[in-house]
Amino acid sequence: MKLPLFPLNTVLFPGCTLDLQIFEARYLDMIGRCMKAGGGFGVVCILQGDEVGLAPSAHAMVGCEALIRDFQRQDNGLLGIRVQGGRRFRVLDTELQRDQLLLAEVKWLHELPDVPLDDRDEDLLALLAALAEHPLVESLDIGSHANGQHALGNKLAYLLPFDDHDKLRLLETDDPSHRLDDIQHLLEKMQGDLFA
Template identity: 30%
Template sequence: MRIRDRRLLPRCELPVSAYCLGLLALENFATEMGQPQMTEHSHRFRVETPMFPLGSVLFPGATLPLNVFEERYRSLAQRCVGNEELFGVVLIEKGHEVGGGDVRSSVGCLARIFEHREFADGRWALLVRGETKIMIDEWLADDPYPVAITSDFPDDVNDGSIEQGMEVLKRLADLIAKAKSVGYEMPTIDPEAFAVGADAEELGYRIAQLTPSGPFDRQKILTRRSCAERLSCVEELIIGLEEVLDATRGNK
């Protein structure tokens, strides 16, 4: 039996000794019932999660199309579609998506399937949306797809602000306008319309998704533990792109 509610337990005001005994009792109960355990230090549930290592990074709130043709990942798709179950997406740092033997990142993102199609030859077309960040605590034996013990990877602090996000977004919009002026094909951004309905965290991930960057830069953003840090990381990327673009324009 898998625990699907990954929220933290409510804060407890019991004395430390009683609290520790309570944690121990919960772990013993979880073990007896075959349930995932909570770690002593993080107080977060550790769960067994089907995993899909990729050469790209999935952000919370972002969508990602997947063409599933390997037999083991067909099994993963069938399981997750049939059980309405989430799976983890994690970046392959070294190696390839096909065949195994790869080196994977330790931080990924849970993915929810919201559109799917199975073809007559057994392939699957999936459209997934990123949910929450996860830490990969331990890799298990393939079953037949990769499986890992994972836990939540929440931010350390809630320090994001719409104001910071809008500043970074406007800088990105200016960069895109400059790039389009010298022939690059990029989508035009209306910052106000782009930010509609988003809180600071959602806006930060939207900006990160739109910023031109490679998988390792995107992984660096994903691993940041606060909204402000992620926005600062994105802004550094934008500054670097501005310098490259200015140099390119100067040589023309």
């Protein structure tokens, strides 16, 4: 499966929302093609390089499909789009086009069945509800509710201020219970660092 890539300094997770301003010709063309075809593009985290200009020299090999949910011309004249995270994928190979757009051969990652939330997840659910009240999070319309461990893990991994390497590890984790365990450990480490 061929997928155009949009390397960013962020890690997108399934079910989560991201607002982007598009101004480079390669991405305006890509968005136009995606909208015509009714398809999405891939968001991968930049490991080395910049978002603007030449394609980054290194990016994550696991990413998340971005599905266009809304678009509008902004006051500054740029195209603003809102995307929602779809399926996770692994990059098998990339090809750099003349306009510096990366086209990737990807393999969709298998999602394990969702697991219902239980009493152990109450604290993390309360944390999500608290995060959802922040004006920045509220504007993303991600919501404070999670139906199962997949949604809870994805939303927390996306919203919490973990570093990109930790977020990538969480994105690569297939098992929703393991993802929540890892988030709990990262939170404990953050608290430990705060009071050290």
